[in-house]
Amino acid sequence: MTARLLIVEDNAEFVANLTEILEDLGHEVRSAETCAKALKVGLDWVEVALVDLRLPDGDGTRLAEQLKEQNPDCEVVLLTGHASVESAAAAVRAGVWDYLIKPCATPDLLATLSKALRHVQAQIEKRELSRRAQRAEKLAAVGTLTAGLSHEIRNPLNAAALQLTVLERRLRKLDPAIQQPLIDPLTLVRDEIRRLEHILQDFLQFARPAPVTMRRIALDELLTKVVALMRSDAERRQIVLDTHWLTQPEVSGDADQLRQVFMNLTLNALDAAGPGGHVRVSCLRDSEGVHVYVDDSGPGVEPTQRDRLFEPFFTTKAQGSGLGLPISNTIVSQHGGRIEISRGPLGGARFAVSLPR
Numbered sequence: 001m002t003a004r005l006l007i008v009e010d011n012a013e014f015v016a017n018l019t020e021i022l023e024d025l026g027h028e029v030r031s032a033e034t035c036a037k038a039l040k041v042g043l044d045w046v047e048v049a050l051v052d053l054r055l056p057d058g059d060g061t062r063l064a065e066q067l068k069e070q071n072p073d074c075e076v077v078l079l080t081g082h083a084s085v086e087s088a089a090a091a092v093r094a095g096v097w098d099y100l101i102k103p104c105a106t107p108d109l110l111a112t113l114s115k116a117l118r119h120v121q122a123q124i125e126k127r128e129l130s131r132r133a134q135r136a137e138k139l140a141a142v143g144t145l146t147a148g149l150s151h152e153i154r155n156p157l158n159a160a161a162l163q164l165t166v167l168e169r170r171l172r173k174l175d176p177a178i179q180q181p182l183i184d185p186l187t188l189v190r191d192e193i194r195r196l197e198h199i200l201q202d203f204l205q206f207a208r209p210a211p212v213t214m215r216r217i218a219l220d221e222l223l224t225k226v227v228a229l230m231r232s233d234a235e236r237r238q239i240v241l242d243t244h245w246l247t248q249p250e251v252s253g254d255a256d257q258l259r260q261v262f263m264n265l266t267l268n269a270l271d272a273a274g275p276g277g278h279v280r281v282s283c284l285r286d287s288e289g290v291h292v293y294v295d296d297s298g299p300g301v302e303p304t305q306r307d308r309l310f311e312p313f314f315t316t317k318a319q320g321s322g323l324g325l326p327i328s329n330t331i332v333s334q335h336g337g338r339i340e341i342s343r344g345p346l347g348g349a350r351f352a353v354s355l356p357r
């Protein structure tokens with residue numbers, strides 16, 4: 001379990017020693033010797049902060065309050081001398097995780113930090129689980145409705161398509177001179193029916209996700225095929241589409257369904273990048289699993305909007321169904337993975353698909 005730790009303390013030697021120990025344990029450590037510098041570290045980043053009560057430019061308990069205000073997910077451990085134990089104890093009653101009396105033994109310090117850290121990570125996990133449960137519930141409700149409706153629409157649509165074929169065959173038997181002006185509108189109707197069928201297929205797939213058939217897949221080969229399919233579309237729109245994979249990652253999964261996920265994400269990225277833009281599909285493997293990144297140079301997605309994108313039917317496109325991401329998300333979840341949105345290295349959005357090994 002690695003963590004992001006902030007040490008706020010003006011004793012440089014203590015900070016250096018502790019940093020070394022914590023980094024050896026695999027944690028990321030940042031330090032600050034004053035309250036002012038601590039506030040500049042980027043409080044969103046902090047998971048657990050170790051704060052000295054007496055700092056050159058202020059009171060550690062005040063800093064602890066500010067930390068909790070700005071980043072409610074983090075926990076603070078105070079370091080205090082005997083003289084100020086009372087105010088440290090008061091701070092703990094007010095919401096600080098714990099305090100330690102200086103000089104404190106390293107094992108005690110590490111034990112307290114790791115307890116705080118386990119608490120922070122459990123909280124984050126709990127929130128994520130409830131967020132997912134909410135999303136799943138909503139999806140299930142919309143899914144049932146969609147499935148019913150799609151079936152009802154499909155039957156008359158099939159009948160219409162069939163009658164259209166009959167009509168076309170009869171038209172083709174007519175004199176060519178009167179045939180053509182009749183064939184043109186007929187073709188248009190046929191194309192529109194095809195489009196509807198396509199949308200219905202999306203709806204049904206969203207409502208009744210197909211079961212996944214797990215096989216070993218060479219992900220780089222699958223991605224190469226996806227990118228090849230997108231290539232002409234990208235060229236037509238003058239978008240640079242490049243790929244980057246260092247390893248030959250293997251996952252177990254359903255190739256057809258994963259292909260659809262990466263097509264959806266790449267199509268979205270091309271739409272976001274727009275003419276003259278840049279899209280990159282890359283892939284890497286680490287101890288947790290395999291990560292595929294689809295980055296674009298588009299406008300990106302505001303952090304507050306990121307959850308909305310996975311809501312069924314949310315779209316900002318005239319021709320969009322708003323089902324690409326919900327379908328992709330369901331597929332990736334069925335694989336035990338997740339999709340995350342962040343700001344990407346090309347300036348726009350990054351959609352990261354993580355699949356377990």
Ligand SMILES: Nc1ncnc2c1ncn2[C@@H]1O[C@H](COP(=O)(O)OP(=O)(O)OP(=O)(O)O)[C@@H](O)[C@H]1O
Pocket residue numbers: 264268269272296298299300301309314315316317319320321322323324325326348349
């Ligand atoms: N790479 C991206 N950058 C910025 N916004 C994005 C990106 N990808 C998706 N979005 C936003 O999320 C919305 C939903 O995407 P989703 O793929 O679910 O549906 P869609 O692309 O609108 O329609 P469909 O995929 O069904 O054709 C999009 O309309 C767009 O506003």
Ligand SMILES: [Mg+2]
Pocket residue numbers: 264267268320324325
């Ligand atoms: Mg889409």
